[in-house]
Amino acid sequence: MSRVIKFRKGLNIKLKGSAERVLSTATASSTYAVKPADFHGLTPRLCVKKGDEVKAGTPVFFDKYRPEIQFVSPVGGTVEAIVRGDRRKLLEILIKPDTQNVQEKYTITKELLNSREQIIELMLKAGYWPFVIQRPYGIIANPADKPKSIFVSGIDTAPLMVDMAFLLLGQEEYFQTGIDILSKLTDGKVYLGLDADDSASKLNKITNAEITLFTSKHPAGNVGIQIHHIDPINKGDIVWTVDAQHVAMLGRFFTTGIYSAEKIIALCGSRVKRPQYYKIITGTSITAFDNLIDGSENARYINGDVLTGTNIGKGGYAGFYGNRISVIPEGDKYEFLGWAMPRLKKFSISKSYFSWLTPNRLYDLDTNLNGGERAFVVTNQYEKVLPMDIYPVYLLKAILAEDIDKMEQLGIYEVIEEDLALCEFVCTSKIEVQALLRKGINLMIKEMS
DSSP states (O other): OOEEEOOSOOOOOOBSOOOOSOEEEOOOOSOEEEOGGGSTTOOEEEOOOTTOEEOBTOEEEEESSOTTOEEEOSSSEEEEEEEEOGGGOEEEEEEEEOSSOOBOBOOOOHHHHTOHHHHHHHHHHHTOGGGOEEETTTEEOOTTOOOSEEEEEOOOOSSSOOOHHHHTTTOHHHHHHHHHHHHTTOSSEEEEEEETTOTTOGGGGOOSSEEEEEOSSTTTTOHHHHHHHHSOOOTTOOEEEOOHHHHHHHHHHHHHOBOOOEEEEEEESTTBSSOEEEEEETTBBGGGGGGGBSSGGGEEEEEBOTTTOEEOOTTOBOOSSOSEEEEEEOOOOOOTTGGGSOOSSOOOSSSSSGGGGOTTOOBOOOSOOSSOOOOOOOOSHHHHHOOSSSOHHHHHHHHHTTOHHHHHHTTGGGOOGGGGHHHHHHOTTOOOHHHHHHHHHHHHHHHHO
16 A cells, blocks of 8 residues: 655645646747756757758757766757857757658667667657756766655645646556656655555556655655655665656656657646647747736746746746746736735735635736845744755855855755755745755856866
């Protein structure tokens, strides 16, 4: 029988615009983007130039310090533009698709499927290795390492939750194959976290993985929280994580031998006319959804969830990671007397507003911070929403002091931005918790290199 874990700490933010269980195919995009900014700790080096013809799966850039890790084109076509920013920083490689969309093909043998080295070599060559994320630090895993365990979260608890069972509907066999592949990459266990309230999900029948059920508030779906409660990370430990949909994509590749960047995302948020699921190709332009957005000129387009996602703008592209595009109102309006007024439609974790009397209300929140940064004080707010045995305020202060030893002692190996996102949301001091944590992680990487 699967283990069930429940904890009291956490916070569910109930927003308008959750996706209906309806699947459509998105309109084809005129261009697709590969964005180095999607990947932490990366120094990109191009291997194509403007005008080059590419297949779906052809490498377009690689990591300068780990050239074996390649990043590939999601579609077949022509390199239309190389977009750079300040100091010639590489921002995007834009691919104009052709009508054929020729895909890279590989031969999959039984011998290969039984060899850890050959599996890793093929994942690197085919551009699937960036699916594998290392903890600590939340960076692309080093293929030379061997993790003590691998974690996959099959539950989403973030605002505007994605229904993972629906996302993987019809792909259960590919998902099983992906789990089988991951089990070859570690001498330890593959852990799969699932929703205890969804007993009918076919994912409960997955084998070759140890299933743990969670019945809790957000951030129970975060893989970092699951690691902390199942197989915590200590200094020197390495754990790998893979997104559930990426597991299915990996299984599809090792079944067919054909590179495919096709996946499903949820288009959700209060600015979406009819929130639902769409089949897209990674890197698609979100201009394909323009006619589905209400008040698009005053909307924030977010790749990912509203707590941890990236603002990609109206003309942006769906990222490599993330299983939703969230569209919510831009916070560019200010209210007279602000928080001092008795609000019924404002969300608060305290009883400052009377909204606490209607706990099941759905809110139409915007991006307004409702104030600027203030003194960083100990309020115990963070601890109420973080179900981990660490002291987040003291960890963040150690980062500000650049005290490496204290950062280690206070648990920096166990967390990345998404794990402390709720701390940033509830922070009275308006501290940019996620950006500060990434600064600390980068300092640790530099210190250890």
